[in-house]
Amino acid sequence: MEVRLSEIISALSYALDVTEGQPAGHAARTCAIGMRIADIAGVPHDELSSLYYALLLKDAGCSANAAAVCTLFGSDDRTYKELRKRIDYRSKRANAVSAFRSTLPGAPIFTRVKRLAEIARQEDGKTDELYGVRCERGAEIARMIELPESTAEAIRALDEHWDGGGVPYGLRGTEIPLAGRILALAQIAEVYFTGGGVDAALAVAAERSGRWFDPDLVAALLTTRDDRAFWASLHGDAVELVKAFEPTDHLLMADEEGLDRVAEAFAMVVDAKSPFTGRHSAGVAHIALGVAETMDLEADCLRDLRRAALLHDLGKLGVSNLVLDKPGKLDADEWAEMRRHAELTVRILERVPPFRHLARDAGAHHERLDGRGYHLGLTAGELGWMPRTLAVADVFEALTADRPYRDALDRDEALAIMRRDVGAAFSPEHFEALEAWANRSSLVPAAP
Structure with a gap:
C-alpha cells in the first residue's frame, strides 16, 4: 500500500497545533499561506516540495521545550507559546508584559515578581537554548521521515529574523534559507489572520518587514490583499485546502x-x-x-x-x-x-x-x-x-x-x-x- 505522504503529515499536523497552543488547522493554513507567497515570489519549482513539508512540519520540535518552558514560568506551556506568537517579543515592553502574564498566574504578586527576577537573571542565552532545542528536534523529525535536508534546514531556521535578531543562531538576511524565511512570515501571518482577519495579517507583515521578515516576501504577501477567494478558503477544512498546494509533479508517497x-x-x-x-x-x-x-x-x-x-x-x-x-x-x-x-x-x-x-x-x-x-x-x-x-x-x-x-x-x-x-x-x-x-x-x- 502507498498513500500520499502529505495526507498523513497534514492530518498529524493537528497534533502539533495543539502542542503549540494554536487552533486546529494552524499548520495547514500556514502551509497554504506560505505556498501562496512562494508562488508570487517565484520560488524555484524544484524547491516547492521541500518547502511544502517544512510548512506542515514547522512545529515538529515544539514538544521538546514544553517541560522547560513550564518549569521556567510555572505556567501552562501551551498558553505561553500561544501568547508569544501574538506579540513582538523583541520589544522589551511587550516581552515584559508577556513574561509577567505567563509567570505563576494566580500566585501572590510578590511570588510572581520574585520568579520574574529569577528568570531575568537566567535570561542570557535561555531563550536561545529553549528555541535551539525546539529547532534541532524539529529538523531531526523531518530527517526521520526521510524528507529532504532542505526541509530540515528550513524548520531549523523557523525563528530566525531577517535583521539577525531572531533565535537561536542569529542568522541574518540570506544566511537564512529561503524556505525558513517563508516559514517565519507565513506562521505569523496565519496567527494574525486567525485572530483578526486579513488586514491584521498584512499589517503585522508590513510592520515587521526588514526587521523580522524578508521585504521581498512581505511584498509578495501584500499583493494578496484583494484575493478574497484565497483568504476565504482558509476558513474551510485546512487539510483539504493544502492538498491543492502540493506540487503535483513531485508527490511523495509513503509505503x-x-x-x-x-x-x-x-x-x-x-x-x-x-x-x-x-x-x-x-x-x-x-x-x-x-x-x-x-x-x-x-x-x-x-x-x-x-x-x-x-x-x-x-x-x-x-x-x-x-x-x-x-x-x-x-x-x-x-x-x-x-x-x-x-x-x-x-x-x-x-x-x-x-x-x-x-x-x-x-x-x-x-x-x-x-x-x-x-x-x-x-x-x-x-x-x-x-x-x-x-x-x-x-x-x-x-x-x-x-x-x-x-x-x-x-x-x-x-x-x-x-x-x-x-x-x-x-x-x-x-x-x-x-x-x-x-x-x-x-x-x-x-x-x-
Whole structure:
C-alpha cells in the first residue's frame, strides 16, 4: 500500500497545533499561506516540495521545550507559546508584559515578581537554548521521515529574523534559507489572520518587514490583499485546502516502511513532551510486541499493533506539562484534563487515512474489563485483542519508568501491582503473556 505522504503529515499536523497552543488547522493554513507567497515570489519549482513539508512540519520540535518552558514560568506551556506568537517579543515592553502574564498566574504578586527576577537573571542565552532545542528536534523529525535536508534546514531556521535578531543562531538576511524565511512570515501571518482577519495579517507583515521578515516576501504577501477567494478558503477544512498546494509533479508517497517511519517520528514528538516519558511510546511498542509474540499473534497483526503502540499517547500533546509533570496527586480538574488525552488520540488518528482503523483501539489503552476505565468506559465485551495488549504494555512500561512522583519500580514489583487488577482491569491471558515475556526479556526497547 502507498498513500500520499502529505495526507498523513497534514492530518498529524493537528497534533502539533495543539502542542503549540494554536487552533486546529494552524499548520495547514500556514502551509497554504506560505505556498501562496512562494508562488508570487517565484520560488524555484524544484524547491516547492521541500518547502511544502517544512510548512506542515514547522512545529515538529515544539514538544521538546514544553517541560522547560513550564518549569521556567510555572505556567501552562501551551498558553505561553500561544501568547508569544501574538506579540513582538523583541520589544522589551511587550516581552515584559508577556513574561509577567505567563509567570505563576494566580500566585501572590510578590511570588510572581520574585520568579520574574529569577528568570531575568537566567535570561542570557535561555531563550536561545529553549528555541535551539525546539529547532534541532524539529529538523531531526523531518530527517526521520526521510524528507529532504532542505526541509530540515528550513524548520531549523523557523525563528530566525531577517535583521539577525531572531533565535537561536542569529542568522541574518540570506544566511537564512529561503524556505525558513517563508516559514517565519507565513506562521505569523496565519496567527494574525486567525485572530483578526486579513488586514491584521498584512499589517503585522508590513510592520515587521526588514526587521523580522524578508521585504521581498512581505511584498509578495501584500499583493494578496484583494484575493478574497484565497483568504476565504482558509476558513474551510485546512487539510483539504493544502492538498491543492502540493506540487503535483513531485508527490511523495509513503509505503509500509514509510508509515512506520512516520509513526516512529511522531512517537518521538509525543515522548519529548515530558522528561518522564522520554522512551515511553517506544517502550510500550517493545512490550506490546513481546506480549503479542508470546501469544502467537499472527505476524500480519504485529505491524498494526506496533503503530498503535507508538501513537497511543498522541493526545498527551494536548495536556499541559503542569499536569503531566506534577509531582503530587492530580486534583479533579487536572485529572479530567489527563483523561481527555485518550479521546484526543482517537480524534487525531481518525484524520489519518492509513491509521484510521487503529484510532479506536489506540485510544482505548486506559479502558478496563470492568468498565471503570476511560475515556468511554468500555467493558470486556467491547475490548478486542489490541486494547487489551496495549493496556498491559502501557501500565507495565509506566511502572518500570521514573515518574515525577516516584522512582521506577523493578520488574517484580510492577508485576505484583498489576496482578491485583487482573480480571478487573487486565485480561488474564494478556497479563500471563506479559509476565512470561517480562521474565525472559530485556525491558530496554530497541532504538527505532
